[in-house]
Amino acid sequence: MSSENGAPRDGGDGTDGGAEGAPPEQLALIRETVRRADVPRAKPRTWRGAALAKDLPVARVLVDKGVLHLDRYFDYAVPEEMDADAQPGVRVRVRFGAGRGRVREGRREGGGLIDGYLVERRAESDYAGPLAALAQVVSPEPVLSEELLGLARAVADRYAGSLADVLQLAVPPRSARAERRPSPEPLPAPSAPGAGSWTRYEHGGAFLDALAAGGAPRAVWSALPGPQWSDELARAVAATLASGRGALVVVPDGRAAARVDAALTALLGEGRHALLTADAGPEKRYAQWLAVRRGAVRAVVGTRAAMFAPVRDLGLVAIWDDGDDSHSEQHAPQPHARDVLLLRAALDRCAFLLGGWSCTVEAAQLVESGWARPLVAGREEVRRAAPLVRTVGDEDLARDEAARAARLPTLAWQAVREGLRHGPVLVQVPRRGYVPRMACDRCRAPARCRHCAGPLEARDAGALTCGWCGREEAAWHCPECGGFRLRAQVVGARRTAEELGRAFPAVPVRTSGREHVLDTVPGTPALVVSTPGAEPVAEGGYAAALLLDGWAMLGRPDLRAGEDALRRWIAAGALVRPQGEHGTVVVVAEPTLRPVQALVRWDPVGHAVRELAERAELGFPPVSRMAAVSGTGEAVAEFLGAAQLPQDAEVLGPVPVPPTLPGRPRRPGAPPPGEHWERALVRVPPGSGSALAAALKTAQAARMARGAGEAVRVRIDPPDIG
Template identity: 80%
Template sequence: MSRENEGFEGGGAEEPEQLALIRESVRRAKVPRAKPRTWRGAALAKELPVARVLVDKGVLHLDRYFDYAVPEELDAEAQPGVRVRVRFGAGSRNVREGRREGGGLIDGFIVERCAETDYNGPLAALAQVVSPEPVLDSGLLELARAVADRYAGSLADVLQLAVPPRHARAEAKAAPEPPAPPAAPEPGSWGRYGHGVEFLRSLASGGAPRAVWTALPGPEWAEEIARAVQATLASGRGALVVVPTGRPAARVDAALNRLLGPGQHALLTADAGQERRYQEWLAVRRGTVRAVVGTRAAMFAPVRNLGLVVVWDDGDSNHSDDRAPFPHVREVLELRATRDKCGFLLGSWSCTVEAAQLVESGWAAPLVADREQVRGAAPLVRTVGDLDLARDEAARAARLPTLAWQVAREGLKHGPVLVQVPRRGYVPRLACERCREPARCRHCAGPLEAQGSGAALRCGWCGVEEASWHCESCGGFRLRAQVVGARRTAEELGRAFPAVPVRTSGREQVLDTVPGAPALVVSTPGAEPVAEGGYAAALLLDGWAMLGRPDLRAGEDALRRWVGAASLVRPQGAGGTVVVVAEPTLRPVQALVRWDPVGHAVRELAERAELGFPPVSRMASVSGPPEALAEFLGGAELPGDAVVLGPVPVRGGAPGPTGSAAARRGAGVPPGPEPWERVLIRVPPGSGAALAASLKTAQAARMARGAKGAREAGGEPVRVRVDPLDIG
């Protein structure tokens, strides 16, 4: 099955040819194995005196293991999986490879102990065993290697994501006894879905079902995940749940505490602090806890006897790590499900194109409710299109169309009303009033923003204030708002509904919950708080701002954000109403009206297949200064079926920078005024591993040659990202 095998070849038993070339290009010529020798004559361990060490150097041409001698005094503690410090990095070639006493101390992991080495010379000795706690077992090492190969990255970089920083006090705490497995759960609200009860029974009986689950709107999703975890624990196996942020993690954590009681699962989020997080991670590795709920980094959690992996809301960008090699939670958990032969559950209120492909390929089965259940759980959705706005006197004078104003007024009689605004801030996008040319910074060409009423303009990229702006195209001095932010919207709504409290939730302050009393809650997408008893209504403003993004995922992302907000609204039978301000004939708007995110994803997948775009194909983004990029592409031995698209500018120069700061970071574009270019490399199904291996080979060779600027601050001058989120 192409989807199951494609992209995960790096984890198989046979090594792709290009990947073998990487390792061969950095491996010394084979010499006869010899007993290790140390140049100072130190006493060595009597058995297995060689430690094979993975050093913490995330550079591709050093992406291999290095041999060190094990002193006798470190023999007992220097076991596979422990953290060590070794000398590495200065002087001659041998010293750079860690073969002699010299260079600075660097962290690493022992991956195995050996009786002999293939290096014909004196080995440097291990300098220190940082901790006797074995934190890197063979399973985690194999998983990290497979992820590194898939994303054209280094093993050391993946392990930095997979193994949390050490905290000595957490290691010193005694491990409790593992709790007894719970009883199998009752189906509960899983009965609302076709085959939902059978899914739970399969998990409880030791099965490994794979499902793409389209959750019904409402708060029940967290308890439904908790019941799936309980069913897996009842079979004597472990479970792993990964959610995009700390707020949904807290909801699943609370649901598990209600169902299982304390001590049955670990919560792995950055909010817990270093000591608590490492303590929880150790409990999982030691086997005293067999269930994990966490955010992105938890995808590598070393759960014993893994029986189920769950990812919630896979379309959220927080599931893609922003550090090299940029692994995505969905892909890593697919890999774990394949390698560990465990259950897989991808759940969301919406549906991504990748999720639809899993179902179409047969790798996973759909887990959905029938239309009657959907109509009973979803709110009523109404639209305000361009023609309606043109005829609406209120919409021309203010930002709130008449229909939205009426729905908000009626909803406030019964509870809180949610107002979703695509942009944070006050007025984050401005343009010349006369010619509509976007207002840009004179220093970096970034977008100018208004921070508040009467405040000076400020660049959204470099932060420089602009006190005397004028349009370079027509010479005009007056500005108009292209996009109005959440703070400005809250200010306008406060004037429109003076007797109603207005709350905001966004980047500066994200609310978790709001009371069920009447109030206006203005939020940016993804920051919507949960209202007690659900929202009486929701207004989804400025739909064009999300649909008009020049990105392949614009429609999918807009629908996902709308569905996420609308799922917090009461059902239609309880008076729940949603108004979306967007052209009603557009496909994402129609999918929201019909509450059919799966149908939208299936149609998007069919169009992607015709055009050869991901996820039907595999794609990589390569960006850098023009000369460096051309040199890199000239030296890369790409697969014969690869198609190179570009280069195109990604910042600076005409037509000017495009995309959000997050999108530029996701594309690997560093800050600064220097021009960069980007190419997209596309290959058909089956060639993804070959593409990743060829890019990894080219990058390793470039770094090994010490290309000009290869060690500039911020990393190598050519940046590679496999399966980029943003290809607009």
């Protein structure tokens, strides 16, 4: 970042975060260093000669323009009448316009008004000419602290984005009525809570004790099945508050936030935490955010946007179910909540807790690298808490007369009938729209490119082509079993609530999905048909669960297909009663596959560790860092040719980007209707992620500065690399 005369404005090195954390040098992002340029100094003055503030008459402003070539600070003069209100962190409006293709940068009379943040007051400017004055202090409420600015800069550097775009995500829109409303008085620190159900974990009590004592433990928590997870999270927050520090918990959706909210209220009472979700509405949410920023509330529970909540004296950051898609922001620069909290843990030197019923590869990497410790239960505790899991493969379906008639195998029929005698039965149905990929017909191993290990896809005329690098594969054979035949994996879900209603006419059927998501259902016998992620909680737990069409999720053209399928299956199974209470889960998928075997053993950690080792061997994320560059073929080629990529960078592709289907919403990175885009992947080994992000950001900024017409989209760590 630089001022107009080229002086650097930050000392950040844009390092990776992730499993390696952030080195101490990244703390320099919070304290900007200024190299004085050797230019004549001029006392700042406005064009109209208005009286200026006597002390620190220069305001350094970050304008709210999310374009990379303007990702720097601009100096403005502070009029005397604004002196009291124009303090660091407040929202301001300034003159900022363009004329004949040249940015005026607030230096001339005229130009449009634009919002911004006052970052710093200074005695003099590095700019030698006259300065335009601040047009308006929107509000004297300081909303941008030094800590939040440093975090936003670290996130922008990691994701090759602009600081203004990150602050759009971090600071909610202003509500004047909320600002006028006084925040409640802060409550004294509560006493440390008891361990509760944390005693089920081998080091659960020690983890709470460390939080209560003011320590900063870092843990990856494999939660046991059942509803206790929200109370366990609440106890971790309460232990942190007992040490006089603040806590932040990020969950994937409003239903999960409501459960943690209820658990915290039951444990600590009202007024000790804020709930930050979109359901609250803009004014109420901003009022809650202000209470946190002012220090009246020291704990926050919320969905994705809460990852930037300005909690004072932060002692703990926690994330639940980090594999959920909802944790990945869809607005530029598209950060993931897990990575933002990792940066916060490093910058604030606070405790970190990543929890879930399942385990992602990124979580396994945190433990493998030694950055975090595992927080797990013994196998006997797992067996007591988990339901019995049984499997039905597609070959069994083919031999089963009942399955051919109703697409429900006999074992599943029996499990549903038996479960309905004791309570509700959950039926998980994959969403529509999954795209098939190719797999070995004999052992079902995914077909991958011999050059880059990307997924092989069947193009026109039956030709096999890599979805990453675009190379054709003419002589594929399976490295696992030596087979030469391929099959397209099963697509979609055909079971519907109406079909089940006809099969069980005397049983109520409830549905939960994208259009209508149920939060809870009674504990009486009923069939509950749900898509993954929309499963309601049953009072007393489900008597049984049926996981249909497993190939539909395992066959997705996605690096995370197996991990995601297991995560969704375990999330459904965690709502079922324990095996000791006759809880049963039936999964319709090939029993020999790794995710299915991990479900049977209830061993998501073991699955993640094996996946991590395989990705390390093949150079897949998170062991490597990747970036996706999308646009027209010419634009992508020009962009990559101009970018000063690290020497160890490997460019895969480009390959065509699937168009947006008529009537479907446009996906991030997808071409506009009627346009044909291509996508290239850039892969670098560990340690080069920050250099890759910096190179792509510099190339994109240069492209924007010269007004290139065709858009090029850059995304760091894309979740859907195939």
